[in-house]
Amino acid sequence: MxxxxxxxxxxxxxxxxxxxxxxxxxxxxxxxxxxxxxxxxxxxxxxxxxxxxxxxxxxxxxxxxxxxxxxxxxxxxxxxxxxxxxxxxxxxxxxxxxxxxxxxxxxxxxxxxxxxxxxxxxxxxxxxxxxxxxxxxxxxxxxxxxxxxxxxxxxxxxxxxxxxxxxxxxxxxxxxxxxxxxxxxxxxxxxxxxxxxxxxxSHVRAREPGGGLLSDLRDGWKEFSSRPWLWAVVAQFSVVVAVVGAAESVYGPLVARDELGGAGPWGMALAAFGVGTLGGALLMTRWQPRRMLLAGTLCVFPLATPSAALAVPLPVAGLAAVMLLSGVAIEVFGVAWMTALHQEIPQDMLSRVSAYDWFGSVAMLPLATALAGPAESLLGRRESLWGCAALVIVVTAAVLYVPDVRNLTRRTKQVAAAKPSADAERAVGRLG
Missing domain, CATH: 1.20.1250.20 (MFS general substrate transporter like domains)
Incomplete structure (x- = not known):
């Protein structure tokens, strides 16, 4: 009993x-x-x-x-x-x-x-x-x-x-x-x-002797570049992170100062984004889309809305609502992306592939923030913000043309049982 x-x-x-x-x-x-x-x-x-x-x-x-x-x-x-x-x-x-x-x-x-x-x-x-x-x-x-x-x-x-x-x-x-x-x-x-x-x-398989650091980097690049869905999404995010970062770190505070009443409203909008990320993560504890990359990529489109809202600009309540939505959306993508990497990348390549992912995603951010001021002087603030929104939409629509982005499917136990070799590869050093 x-x-x-x-x-x-x-x-x-x-x-x-x-x-x-x-x-x-x-x-x-x-x-x-x-x-x-x-x-x-x-x-x-x-x-x-x-x-x-x-x-x-x-x-x-x-x-x-x-x-x-x-x-x-x-x-x-x-x-x-x-x-x-x-x-x-x-x-x-x-x-x-x-x-x-x-x-x-x-x-x-x-x-x-x-x-x-x-x-x-x-x-x-x-x-x-x-x-x-x-x-x-x-x-x-x-x-x-x-x-x-x-x-x-x-x-x-x-x-x-x-x-x-x-x-x-x-x-x-x-x-x-x-x-x-x-x-x-x-x-x-x-x-x-x-x-x-x-x-x-304690259960990690010992690394076999191999080449040096450059050899490791080449092996990581081969793993990264051999998967179209992987490099296509990283290329997409090199643009998305750059323009969203420029909009939020440079134009957002300026719009808040000039048209929304100062730092307080911008802080409220950023807080709404943070709440949205929590909501998105909570949603993904329950929702497990079968085509995970397709679902995640579709959720990148809302990341264009904060730039558009700043370009109008929307009142504080509207801007906060848009930031909340974009926070939910980026978390849906983030969980879907991590799940895809976990499922598809061999365990002994995870850190190298993650490094190429991080590098590609942030490499253009310093350049974009540096060019935000000159772009405002040349084109105007609203035009620059509309340009940021348009770039997010264009590169996200483009990545949907990659078949693996549309079709990569979450594996079930039945599918995994039919592919023991793939399971064995991912199981090696699972506690690494």
């Missing part, structure tokens, strides 16, 4: 797919996002507090982005060559030390611009090595038909922490100053690194 206590324990027990590695990865990502999103705001205010202007804030932001672009591919190759959890812990240690040094400089008073740029660049370098390793580790920590739900819940936790971290960071900056928020971020990296040190890699 089952006792009530035993029944409760069975109900409370975590699902089979939420193993130790998945739980540790989710907890660590939540901790780092709580710290990082407050620290991004704190870094900008630290620059302004030291006497810098908007141009200086942009230089510090660029110092974070440039190493991310430069070292992503190397980071992906390293993460597939070394144990991924060690790469993640080392990257967290670098982030912890750089943010701690940044905090000390700010708290001591009168930090120099070059010092802030250098420390921010070190932080960006850490992310370049961390991101491919983390994505490969996450995708290899779950298996079976629940992978999509696992990715959705992970993203929901991360986005919730990002929203909370930004709100908490803003409040702490006002109360105690940016230096202490940077110190909190350093502590968050230390805690997250400690959690990731406990990841279980």
């Amino acid at each position: 089952t006792t009530p206590a035993a029944a409760f324990r069975r109900r409370a027990r975590r699902p089979d797919w939420a193993g130790r590695n998945y739980t540790l990865l989710t907890a660590a990502a939540t901790v780092t996002n709580l710290g990082t999103h407050g620290a991004l705001i704190a870094a900008a205010f630290a620059v302004l507090q030291s006497g810098g202007d908007g141009g200086d804030v942009g230089l510090v932001a660029a110092a974070r982005t440039l190493p991310l672009v430069l070292f992503l591919l190397i980071g992906g190759a390293v993460a597939d060559r070394l144990p991924r959890h060690r790469v993640m812990v080392a990257a967290n240690a670098l982030n912890c030390l750089s943010q701690a040094a940044f905090a000390v400089l700010v708290l001591a008073g009168d930090p120099q611009l070059w010092q802030m740029m250098l420390l921010t660049a070190l932080c960006g370098t850490g992310h370049a090595f961390f991101n491919p390793a983390a994505e490969g580790m996450l995708m290899s920590s779950v298996s079976g038909e629940q992978a999509s739900r696992a990715f959705a819940l992970f993203r929901m936790a991360v986005h919730g922490a990002a929203i909370g971290g930004a709100a908490l960071g803003g409040a702490l900056i006002a109360a105690i100053g940016p230096g202490w928020v940077l110190a909190v971020d350093a502590a968050a990296f230390a805690v997250a690194g400690a959690l990731r040190a406990f990841l279980d890699v």
Whole structure:
């Protein structure tokens, strides 16, 4: 006879797919996002507090982005060559030390611009090595038909922490100053690194001796370029991320200042986007579209609507509604994309393929943000925003012409049973 206590324990027990590695990865990502999103705001205010202007804030932001672009591919190759959890812990240690040094400089008073740029660049370098390793580790920590739900819940936790971290960071900056928020971020990296040190890699197959780093990069490129759906979507997002980033980081604040009443309305719109990402992740815990890439790609079209709303511009309530919709849409795509990578890419290639994915997606972002101002001067702000919206629609419609994007299908147990060799390949080192 089952006792009530035993029944409760069975109900409370975590699902089979939420193993130790998945739980540790989710907890660590939540901790780092709580710290990082407050620290991004704190870094900008630290620059302004030291006497810098908007141009200086942009230089510090660029110092974070440039190493991310430069070292992503190397980071992906390293993460597939070394144990991924060690790469993640080392990257967290670098982030912890750089943010701690940044905090000390700010708290001591009168930090120099070059010092802030250098420390921010070190932080960006850490992310370049961390991101491919983390994505490969996450995708290899779950298996079976629940992978999509696992990715959705992970993203929901991360986005919730990002929203909370930004709100908490803003409040702490006002109360105690940016230096202490940077110190909190350093502590968050230390805690997250400690959690990731406990990841279980005992069942990972030892890497066979092979070529050097360049050989690994070539193998990753072959894997990446051999799949039309993969490189086509990454090429699409190189444009989408660039124009959406330019619209939201450059034109959005300007429209808010000139036509919507200031920073408050723009903050409300960004908060609506964050709520939308949570809603989209929650939706994907229940919905598992059979043609996952088709569903995800169709949900990229709404990403054109924020640029269009800023071009009109819509009132604050309308803009917030549009941002909410785009937040839901990008999460549907994000979960579908992670599920496709998890299903189709061999485990020992995950980090290298993820690095090419990250690199392609962010490579044009610095150029787009740099050209946003000249484009406004040449064409006008509204025309530039309509151009951003049009580019999203055009490249998304174009990628639907790729047959594999339309037809890639989620595998069921029956299909998987008919293809044991593919299953065996993905099962190797599942806890890597």
